[in-house]
Amino acid sequence: MNRPGPLLLFVTILLILGIVSAQFRHNTYQVPFLPGEQQTVWQIEAKLKFFAEDGPVQAILTLPPEQSNFRFLSENTASSGYGIKIDDISSNDKTQQRLARWSKRTASGAQTLYYKLEISTDAERRVEAIPPEIPGKPVWDEPYLTAAADLLAIAYPKSADSLTLAETLTQLLHNKPLDQNAALLLSKYSAPELLARLLANAQVAARHVKALALEDGRRRQSLTDMLEVWQDDTWHLLDPISGPTAKSEQLLLWQTDSPFLLEVSGGSRSRVSFSVISQTRPALELSAQEVNPETAPVFSLYSLPIEEQSMFKLIMLLPVGALVVVFMRTMIGIKTSGTFMPVLIAMSFLQTKLVPGLISFLLVISVGLMIRTYLSLLNLLLVARIAALVIVVIGIISLVSVVSYRLGLIGGLTITFFPMIILAWTIERMAIIWEEEGPREVFIQGGGSLFVATLAYLLMDQALTRHLAFNFPEIHLCILALIVLIGRYTGYRLSELYRFADMK
Amino acid sequence: MKLPQCANPISLNKQGILGMNRRNIDYISCYNDRQHFPNVDDKLKTKRIAQQAGVSVPELIMVIHTQREADSIAEQLTGINQFVFKPAQGSGGKGILIILSREEGLFVKSNGEKLSIHDLVRHLSNIISGLYSLGGRTDVAIMETLVNFDPVFNDLSYEGVPDIRLIVFRGYPVMGMLRLATRASDGKANLHQGAIGIGLDMAVGESIGAVQYNRPIQKHPDSGASLSGISIPHWRTLLLLAARCYEASKLGYLGADLVLDKARGPLLLELNARPGLTIQVANKSGLLPRLRKIEQIEIPASDPQQRVDYAIQQFSKRGKSADLFAQD
Numbered sequence: 001m002n003r004p005g006p007l008l009l010f011v012t013i014l015l016i017l018g019i020v021s022a023q024f025r026h027n028t029y030q031v032p033f034l035p036g037e038q039q040t041v042w043q044i045e046a047k048l049k050f051f052a053e054d055g056p057v058q059a060i061l062t063l064p065p066e067q068s069n070f071r072f073l074s075e076n077t078a079s080s081g082y083g084i085k086i087d088d089i090s091s092n093d094k095t096q097q098r099l100a101r102w103s104k105r106t107a108s109g110a111q112t113l114y115y116k117l118e119i120s121t122d123a124e125r126r127v128e129a130i131p132p133e134i135p136g137k138p139v140w141d142e143p144y145l146t147a148a149a150d151l152l153a154i155a156y157p158k159s160a161d162s163l164t165l166a167e168t169l170t171q172l173l174h175n176k177p178l179d180q181n182a183a184l185l186l187s188k189y190s191a192p193e194l195l196a197r198l199l200a201n202a203q204v205a206a207r208h209v210k211a212l213a214l215e216d217g218r219r220r221q222s223l224t225d226m227l228e229v230w231q232d233d234t235w236h237l238l239d240p241i242s243g244p245t246a247k248s249e250q251l252l253l254w255q256t257d258s259p260f261l262l263e264v265s266g267g268s269r270s271r272v273s274f275s276v277i278s279q280t281r282p283a284l285e286l287s288a289q290e291v292n293p294e295t296a297p298v299f300s301l302y303s304l305p306i307e308e309q310s311m312f313k314l315i316m317l318l319p320v321g322a323l324v325v326v327f328m329r330t331m332i333g334i335k336t337s338g339t340f341m342p343v344l345i346a347m348s349f350l351q352t353k354l355v356p357g358l359i360s361f362l363l364v365i366s367v368g369l370m371i372r373t374y375l376s377l378l379n380l381l382l383v384a385r386i387a388a389l390v391i392v393v394i395g396i397i398s399l400v401s402v403v404s405y406r407l408g409l410i411g412g413l414t415i416t417f418f419p420m421i422i423l424a425w426t427i428e429r430m431a432i433i434w435e436e437e438g439p440r441e442v443f444i445q446g447g448g449s450l451f452v453a454t455l456a457y458l459l460m461d462q463a464l465t466r467h468l469a470f471n472f473p474e475i476h477l478c479i480l481a482l483i484v485l486i487g488r489y490t491g492y493r494l495s496e497l498y499r500f501a502d503m504k
Numbered sequence: 505m506k507l508p509q510c511a512n513p514i515s516l517n518k519q520g521i522l523g524m525n526r527r528n529i530d531y532i533s534c535y536n537d538r539q540h541f542p543n544v545d546d547k548l549k550t551k552r553i554a555q556q557a558g559v560s561v562p563e564l565i566m567v568i569h570t571q572r573e574a575d576s577i578a579e580q581l582t583g584i585n586q587f588v589f590k591p592a593q594g595s596g597g598k599g600i601l602i603i604l605s606r607e608e609g610l611f612v613k614s615n616g617e618k619l620s621i622h623d624l625v626r627h628l629s630n631i632i633s634g635l636y637s638l639g640g641r642t643d644v645a646i647m648e649t650l651v652n653f654d655p656v657f658n659d660l661s662y663e664g665v666p667d668i669r670l671i672v673f674r675g676y677p678v679m680g681m682l683r684l685a686t687r688a689s690d691g692k693a694n695l696h697q698g699a700i701g702i703g704l705d706m707a708v709g710e711s712i713g714a715v716q717y718n719r720p721i722q723k724h725p726d727s728g729a730s731l732s733g734i735s736i737p738h739w740r741t742l743l744l745l746a747a748r749c750y751e752a753s754k755l756g757y758l759g760a761d762l763v764l765d766k767a768r769g770p771l772l773l774e775l776n777a778r779p780g781l782t783i784q785v786a787n788k789s790g791l792l793p794r795l796r797k798i799e800q801i802e803i804p805a806s807d808p809q810q811r812v813d814y815a816i817q818q819f820s821k822r823g824k825s826a827d828l829f830a831q832d
Contacts, residue, residue: 330525379626381633436598437697490526492517497510499718500521502785 007488011481018477031471034464039120041073041279042214044252045306046115048262050270052107057266061115062258063087063098064212069249071122077102078114078305097258111267116306121249129235132207135200144188147181152202154179162204162231166238169198170227174241192225192240205230210255216278217310223254223261223274277310301473314347316469319479321346321456326486328452333495336452337429337445344419345449346456351417354457358450360400361418365446367396368427369434376431389424520790522781527757531795535674535756536777543753544775545638548592548646550753557752559745559772562588562765568645574628578621586650589627591636591643597692599636601627602650615663615691651771654764656737660684662726664691665763668704668742671779671791672758674804675750677743677815678794680704681786682736686716687726693761695782700724702731703787707820709739715786742770743815747808749775787821794819 025031048059063086066072077084079102087098102113140148155172159165173182173191185194192208199206210223227238237251255261264270279302301312321343328334336342349357371392375385397420426449434442459465468475492500516523522531543549551561565587568574581587585606591599601624602614610618619627630636631645657666664685671679681701685691688698695701700721703712714721714731723730736742746760749772759779765771784790797818798804805811 333524379630488529490523490529492513492521492523493525496523497513497516499782500511500516500785501509502715502718502720503511503516503519503521503788503790 004488007484011485014477014481014484018474018481021474021477022472025472025474033468033472041118041120042252043277043279043306043309044117044119044212044214045275046117047273047275047307048102048111048113048115048270049273050111050264050267052104052109052111052267054108055106055266057102057104057107057111057264059102059111059113059265059267059270060260060263061100061102061272062255062261063100063115064117064252064254065097065256066127067253068126069121069123070119070252071125073118073120075115075117077116079112081107082113097256099258107266114305119252123249129233131233132205132230134203135205137203138197138200140197140201144185147184148198148201150181151179151185152198156202162199162206162229163236163238165202165204166195166199166206166227166229169195170238170240190225192227195227195238195240199229207256209253210261212252212254212274212276214250214252214276214278216276217313218277219273219275219307219310221274221276222272226251226253228256275305275307275310277306277313301470313466313470314350316473316476317350317460317466318343318347319476319483320460320465320469323479323483324456324459325452326483328455330486330489331493333493334448334452335445336449337426337433338422338449341422341426342449342453343456344422345453346460348417348419349453349457350460354454357457358454361450363400364393364396364418364423365427365430368392368423369431372427372431376435386424386428389427390420393420393423393427516790520792520794520796521784522791522795524781526792527781531673531757532778536758537754540754541777544755544758544777546592547590547594547774548644550772550775551646553752554749554772554775557748559748559752560768560770561772562651563649565647565649567592568628568632568647571629571632574625574632574645577625577628581621581624588648588650589624589631590646590648591631592646593637593641593643594631595636595638597694599627599631604650651763651773652766654737654766656764657682657684659727659729660724660731660734662686662691662724664689664699665693665773667693667773668736668762668764669701669779669783670742670746670760670762671783672746672750672760673795673798674756674801675747675808676798676804676811677706677746678798678819679783679787679791680706680709680742680746681783682711682734684724686724688716695780700731701782701786702734703783703785704736705821706743707816709736709742710734712821713786713788715782718782718785720785736764738764738770740812740816743812744808745770745772747811747815750804751808789821 022033026033046061048061050059063075075086077086077100082102082104084100084102086100100115151169151172155165155168159168172179173186173194178186188194189197196206196208206227206229209226209228211226212221212223225240227240228235229238230236262270262272301309301316304312322340324346325336325340325342329336329339345357345361348361351357352360368389372389375388375392380388397418430442430446433445543553548564548567551564554561565584566580568577585603587603589599589601589603594600603611603619604614605612607618610620611624612618628645631643634642637643651665653666660666661684666682666684669681669683670677681703683693683695684700684702685693686698686700690697693699695715698717700714700716702714704710705712711732711734716725721731742762742764745762749758749760750756753775755775755777757777757779759776761773761776762770763773781791805814
């Protein structure tokens with residue numbers, strides 16, 4: 001017989017360890033247990049990659065200017081063996097953008113440099129803009145000169161001020177059918193560049209800027225082209241596609257006055273990509289951090305590169321899903337198809353949201369089952385059959401994406417977050433159950449899986465769960481303890497009370 | 505909406521009903537060593553070890569290992585009119601093909617369907633490529649002699665194999681039931697597919713009660729035959745065969761599936777390392793009291809005969825259940 005003694009000791013140790021270290025983190029670093037008293041911090045990481053040509057190397061990255069709605073907390077760089085110089089944030093020359101310069105005497109091969117910036121959103125904060133000079137007229141070649149003049153002649157009478165002129169021009173450049181002059185000009189200049197030139201022609205101060213969309217968990221992002229127009233002593237942001245937009249707290253201007261984003265000498269094939277994650281951190285810690293950036297907890301996931309952090313935000317939710325599965329299977333007795341398939345489905349629901357996720361999951365599985373019926377006629381070996389199903393699943397997913405995009409349902413695009421190999425296996429398993437045990441069993445197991453996945457999703461999607469799982473990694477010791485405990489539960493499952501209902 | 509009727513867990517515990525979690529933790533993982541699982545998962549191996557332990561099994565005619573052997577099966581079949589093809593690692597009765605006779609070069613299945621030699625070759629190649637085995641592993645096909653079922657169960661089973669499941673714990677048979685195929689179970693004797701289970705008194709092999717889908721029934725749903733008053737012939741031999749499977753398989757918690765052949769008597773069909781729990785409903789009693797009794801025995805008797813005697817003495821429901829019969 002198994003003795004419960006050592007097991008209980010093990011569970012107790014895990015629980016104590018988890019709770020005590022969580023309490024320690026709470027006391028020492030003021031990480032709150034509840035997500036409520038928090039402020040959003042955006043961590044932005046720019047990753048520079050280039051190929052050094054075995055000689056002296058210099059890389060210059062344009063840094064974002066101070067701007068309204070954001071408070072800069074800290075910035076740092078990671079680059080082995082490079083000398084680094086960052087322009088001071090409080091430098092007096094506001095007309096020039098700040099730059100970060102990396103340099104090295106000799107470097108060869110692939111180089112990776114990091115620039116990491118932490119900002120917090122602050123709706124109250126305003127940064128005074130410096131009035132631009134009235135621009136000189138740009139030089140146009142024929143036939144562009146005539147085309148530009150014609151366009152302006154159409155737009156100018158319809159506008160009241162600088163901003164409405166920019167707006168009218170934006171519309172002219174996008175309204176279908178496209179104006180002949182607009183088409184000609186767009187064949188030479190990009191839309192934001194052209195707008196800036198046209199506005200300069202009309203003596204309106206405007207500039208082509210690049211901005212970073214702040215969305216949690218985005219990786220390998222690039223900058224978006226935007227246009228700014230000067231009016232009423234401030235810059236107004238314009239989307240070169242859809243027209244005027246408010247300067248939102250989700251958009252960080254990065255490149256405004258600098259002619260380049262990244263310039264590398266002594267290297268080739270350079271590129272920059274951005275990763276963004278949001279963290280919720282206590283206001284208290286934030287205020288401390290503005291003075292001293294070294295107060296973050298030592299043993300903390302915050303110290304990882306941002307790209308990895310955003311992965312860990314998801315990874316740390318997995319144990320929660322696993323706990324739900326263990327509980328539902330051993331305590332309740334719900335049948336699922338594939339032990340941890342529901343957790344993976346729940347993880348995809350986190351990206352797709354529940355209802356679109358459920359719909360697209362059912363869609364893929366049912367279409368997949370139909371195609372699988374045909375595949376079974378071909379008498380394939382198992383591995384070949386699964387491989388064929390993987391391709392079928394990818395086919396269905398791309399079809400759904402294209403069709404839903406055409407119909408204007410952007411939600412349909414998130415279908416790509418489903419783990420495709422798992423879907424293929426699920427279809428295969430369901431098909432086998434259908435053949436061997438009938439459709440009833442398919443609905444029991446499929447329904448059970450979706451039910452467990454939904455529960456796991458609802459639990460994982462709680463702000464509190466996300467907060468605890470990421471900010472208190474030690475909480476997973478407690479989850480482990482619970483799973484071990486449930487793993488040794490020898491009592492009846494809830495479903496067995498129904499099964500043995502006639503044993504009286 | 506009416507809530508489904510449920511049992512009270514305290515009352516279940518009092519009756520000693522074994523649940524899935526306790527079965528897995530306290531019995532299967534404690535008494536069934538993983539290294540011995542192949543003894544029961546591979547029917548070819550089961551057959552060999554059973555014969556070594558003196559347990560009768562349906563006779564093995566041949567083993568088909570490769571696609572090439574399957575292609576040339578026609579020559580091998582000359583003179584054999586009745587046989588069974590089985591996947592060695594199949595589960596739940598999948599992939600079993602029973603041929604009763606030959607007519608004009610065609611093979612007649614148990615349900616009357618006629619197959620050509622090409623159908624047989626395709627079936628064999630499906631078995632070999634792992635269509636019926638767990639996880640789709642490549643398998644071998646077993647060809648064995650047809651069991652001629654003892655006619656006692658003729659009007660009780662629908663098209664299928666009536667078999668007797670005995671739970672054997674540390675070599676002692678503890679509980680048994682007769683399993684009858686139904687139309688719902690598609691000729692298979694698996695309870696969760698809709699087969700009927702009839703609990704058997706351990707002393708004499710007489711029926712205690714019948715269940716389908718975990719609920720008591722009185723009559724066979726297809727033939728309408730009464731399911732009470734059934735008595736199994738060769739009961740003691742059946743118990744003995746099952747008890748010997750402990751030595752053969754080295755598994756402490758075991759389900760033995762046996763059949764009665766007209767000529768040869770009880771034969772072992774297959775062994776199961778994770779036998780189901782519905783047997784308790786069919787027997788109207790829980791497994792736990794019997795299992796605990798056997799756990800108190802320090803060293804199990806080495807003679808299967810002694811273990812059978814013990815089971816007959818200890819686990820009979822007769823005295824207690826006389827009034828139960830009266831109610832029926």
